[in-house]
Amino acid sequence: MSDIRSLAMACRDAAPLLAALDTPVKRALLNDMAEALSRRTTDVLEANAKDIQLAVEKGVQGAMLDRLRLDQIRVDGIVQALREVASLPDPVGTVTRRDILSNGVVVERVRIPLGVVAMIYEARPNVTADAAALCLMAGNAVILRGGSEALQSNRAIAAALHEALRAHGLPEAAVTLVEDLRRETMVELLQLSDIVDLAIPRGGEGLIRFVTEHARVPVIKHYKGVCHLYVDASADQSLALNLLVDGKTSRPGVCNALETVLVHRDVANDFLPRAAIALREHGVELRGDAATRAVIPDANVADEDDYAAEFLDLIIAVRVVDNLDEAIAHIRRHGSDHTEVIATNDDAVARKFVQSLRSAVVMVNASSRFSDGGQLGLGAEIGISTTRLHAYGPMGAESLTIERFVVRGEGQVRHPESRVG
Secondary structure, three states: OOHHHHHHHHHHHHHHHHHOOOHHHHHHHHHHHHHHHHHOHHHHHHHHHHHHHHHHHOOOOHHHHHHHOOOHHHHHHHHHHHHHHHHOOOOOOOEEEEEEOOOOOEEEEEEEEOOEEEEEEOOOOHHHHHHHHHHHHOOOEEEEEOOHHHHHHHHHHHHHHHHHHHHOOOOHHHEEEOOOOOHHHHHHHHOOOOOOOEEEEEOOHHHHHHHHHHOOOOEOOOOOOOEEEEEOOOOOHHHHHHHHHHHHHOOOOOOOOEEEEEEEHHHHHHHHHHHHHHHHHOOOEEEEOHHHHHHOOOOEEOOHHHHOOOOOOOEEEEEEEOOHHHHHHHHHHHOOOOEEEEEOOOHHHHHHHHHHOOOOEEEEOOOHHHOOOOOOOOOOOOEEEOOOOOOOEEEOOHHHEEEEEEEEOOOOOOOHHHOOO
């Protein structure tokens, strides 16, 4: 038996123990994980410094390095996320629907854990804690396969989580950290369809496509985040400018950062010069169409590839559109079903924008940076799904459960004539 199969089987054996935990025990476990991680902050930061040094030596830079880096504030954020997940409603056992049929049979739909979740991720050490917390709150065991660039950080965080598991008499296998990071080991993990119930890849498009192509287990994914802001003719331009600057510059290397801004032709002459000044103060490169360059002559030329690009950098594509329909058509053609934003004071325009797009998150007069489980009340997120399966958009603990039918009767049978006696 291979090592990865042995690890996965131990994780599977732990899953029923987690599914049986009641809500107060889960809350106590997650709060104890937060306390353990807080106590071990120095260890985590020292481990992360080693990862950063090795990454820099290997030439890692930009968005990848930003996602890898931890500091006191980010570790505090991970600790807080654990506590927030602990305070969330427990989805397990929730009755989402209850009907009484004409024959008196009671039909309920009840949430239960998935079982074993395999988390495949790169660069983001916070995912180690976030994924573990959300899986545990949903009664699942989790297999964590991080990237080699974050191995030391992931080990340090997992050590804190394991400390809390031991204190509660639970096996460390409930949160299994895979340290054999060979690609063939990952492929084997993804093909354990008799053990793993769901795989969630989180990272660059290349990783996600690799997981999707090699998995024999269900995969929830999003390939990239090409997020748009449409500035309507009726928009409050100061509001729109704030959304643009926050969405593009607050953290350009994440999937909910803006990559394209579409501006209604009627306000382009007023809005675009202001936008150019504000964005360039943050070092943003503008790439625009001919109409954009007529207003901002020193903007670089945008081609069709730019409008489909996830830059993950201080670069933004700009296009002037004639109307809302043209903006919607552009997003449908170039978008990635992640997050779209409209700035408008016209309720009818906002309603049409929301109804016409199928993206996982649609914002009206709010920053794309709110497209995050922690910001949307989920405590943390295990990923963002643009796969139209049982979960769509930012995924929290509830998205790590499924609904089953529980039927309660008093001896009813389907065919009365088949009764004996």
